[in-house]
Amino acid sequence: MFLLFSAALYLFLSATTSFSSIIAGVECVLIIAMCIYYFFDQLKDTTTLLIYSSINFWIVIAFLIYLSGTFFLYIYADTMINDKAFIQQYIIINSSFNILKSILLGVAMLMKPEKENHIESNLFPEDRLDTDWNANQSLHNLN
Amino acid sequence: MYFLQANESTGISGVLFLGTLGMFVMAIGIVVFVIFHQRKVIRYQLQMKQLEDDKQQVLLQASIRFQEEERQRIAADLHDDAGPLLATARLYLNENLIHQEPAVQLQSIYNAKQIIDDAIQLIRNISHSLMPPTLKNFGLESAMTDLFQKINGSGSLNATARFHDYRQRLKLEQELLVFRILQELVTNILKHSSSGFIHLTQNTNGNNIYFRIHHDGNGIIQSEFEKLNHNSGGLGLKNIQSRVKVLKGRILFEIDASHTYYKVTLEVPKESLI
Numbered sequence: 001m002f003l004l005f006s007a008a009l010y011l012f013l014s015a016t017t018s019f020s021s022i023i024a025g026v027e028c029v030l031i032i033a034m035c036i037y038y039f040f041d042q043l044k045d046t047t048t049l050l051i052y053s054s055i056n057f058w059i060v061i062a063f064l065i066y067l068s069g070t071f072f073l074y075i076y077a078d079t080m081i082n083d084k085a086f087i088q089q090y091i092i093i094n095s096s097f098n099i100l101k102s103i104l105l106g107v108a109m110l111m112k113p114e115k116e117n118h119i120e121s122n123l124f125p126e127d128r129l130d131t132d133w134n135a136n137q138s139l140h141n142l143n
Numbered sequence: 144m145y146f147l148q149a150n151e152s153t154g155i156s157g158v159l160f161l162g163t164l165g166m167f168v169m170a171i172g173i174v175v176f177v178i179f180h181q182r183k184v185i186r187y188q189l190q191m192k193q194l195e196d197d198k199q200q201v202l203l204q205a206s207i208r209f210q211e212e213e214r215q216r217i218a219a220d221l222h223d224d225a226g227p228l229l230a231t232a233r234l235y236l237n238e239n240l241i242h243q244e245p246a247v248q249l250q251s252i253y254n255a256k257q258i259i260d261d262a263i264q265l266i267r268n269i270s271h272s273l274m275p276p277t278l279k280n281f282g283l284e285s286a287m288t289d290l291f292q293k294i295n296g297s298g299s300l301n302a303t304a305r306f307h308d309y310r311q312r313l314k315l316e317q318e319l320l321v322f323r324i325l326q327e328l329v330t331n332i333l334k335h336s337s338s339g340f341i342h343l344t345q346n347t348n349g350n351n352i353y354f355r356i357h358h359d360g361n362g363i364i365q366s367e368f369e370k371l372n373h374n375s376g377g378l379g380l381k382n383i384q385s386r387v388k389v390l391k392g393r394i395l396f397e398i399d400a401s402h403t404y405y406k407v408t409l410e411v412p413k414e415s416l417i
Contacts, residue, residue: 032170039177043184051181061174068170072162076155085156093163124355124395124408125348132305132344133357133404 002030021078028067028074035064055108062104069097203385211319218274221266229266233259275322283318284309287325287343294329294341302329304343313352313411320386321354321411324394327379328356328407336360336405351392354409362405368396 006023038060042051051057073090080086236256239248278286284306294302313321325343332338338360346353363371372380387394392411399406 036173039173043177043181050185052178061170064174065167065170068166069163071166072159076159080155086159089156089159093159124353124410125346128307128346128348129344129353129355129408130357130406132303133342133355133406136303136340136342137404 002027019077019081021075024074024077025071028071031063031067032071035060053111055111055113058104058108058111062101062108065104066097066101069100070094200389203389207320207386207389215274218270222270225266226263226270229259229263233263278318278322279315282309282312283322284345286318286322290326290329291341291343294333299333300339300341302341302343304345306345308347309345309352311347311413313413317390317411320390321409324383324386324409325354325356327383331379332356332358332360332362336362350413352411352413354411356407357404358406359404362398362407363396364398364405365396368394 005026006020010020010023038056039051042057070093073093076086077090233256236252236259239252275286275289277289284304287304287306291302291304294300312318329341332341336358338358340357340359342357344353344355344357346355368380372384383394387409390411392409394410395408397406397408398404
């Protein structure tokens with residue numbers, strides 16, 4: 001739906017501009033809404049452990065914080081692109097939030113993947129527990 | 144014009160700054176709220192689970208203790224009261240055997256004596272099955288060996304037991320629970336699996352003692368065990384599960400990779416808090 005919306009806007013409204021604030025703004029809102037939906041979904045799921053122990057959490061907050069911080073930049077970018085003061089602010093704000101996003105994505109990459117929770121039968125001393133049976137079976141096969 | 148433009152630019156700059164700050168604060172607020180809310184929910188769930196586990200543990204221990212006391216009482220009654228009474232009756236009949244002449248009376252009394260002999264033996268067997276004296280006097284290894292010898296004696300299948308490392312015995316209460324679990328497992332194998340071989344292995348690893356039963360009949364795997372446990376029937380499996388819980392151990396039903404035999408592994412910590 002978003003792709004169709006973007007295509008329609010480019011075709012029928014501003015064909016000459018390379019950057020569309022409306023599309024960027026809608027994209028930000030959509031992604032922020034999806035991030036909030038992810039948190040809501042995690043809160044509903046009672047089987048997960050602490051939310052910040054999962055890799056997905058860090059990826060989601062990286063994008064949530066970046067897009068929240070740059071939302072107003074994108075909205076004003078179309079009209080204020082020629083303003084030197086705006087460009088300076090844009091560089092500062094965008095760079096700061098980009099660094100923050102990269103740090104959070106780095107944290108996500110450094111985390112260990114979650115282990116599945118199941119009884120691990122390889123915790124039993126298999127070799128010792130199976131020796132007699134295997135010997136018995138060999139003897140039985142010989143007889 | 145420039146002044147107006149400068150004012151407009153300053154205004155937009157202010158909006159931009161405040162808007163960005165607001166959105167950032169909102170994002171951080173959402174994240175912090177989610178984290179703290181989830182921690183609160185998890186803490187509450189853990190507390191409830193702990194309460195439930197404690198309550199269940201108490202109920203299980205009470206239930207099992209009551210069962211064992213009852214069994215001990217019945218065993219004592221049968222062995223101490225019924226046995227000697229029947230033996231005395233047999234002595235009286237023996238007297239009549241000596242003093243009666245007619246052949247028919249002799250024959251019937253002789254038959255009665257045989258029946259009473261069988262009854263005495265049966266009561267002795269019941270008493271031993273309710274509370275095996277070998278377990279109390281000589282320990283789990285002897286009790287299991289004894290049980291397996293009786294199974295072998297029936298000739299229906301080949302049963303062997305081997306304890307590799309049982310120098311440090313479990314406490315008597317633990318041994319009793321383990322014996323009941325293994326006894327129930329073996330009974331189920333005899334009744335339902337049509338197997339030809341049963342083998343019991345014992346081993347120790349760290350703070351845990353392991354018992355593994357192999358058999359070559361029709362068994363069940365862990366998912367089937369859990370499903371049967373949830374059904375209304377299957378009291379034997381429920382008892383196994385209860386006893387494993389009291390022991391704070393684990394039980395696992397498996398089939399080997401080549402699908403030729405089934406194995407049941409029971410893990411018992413040495414220092415369970417009974």
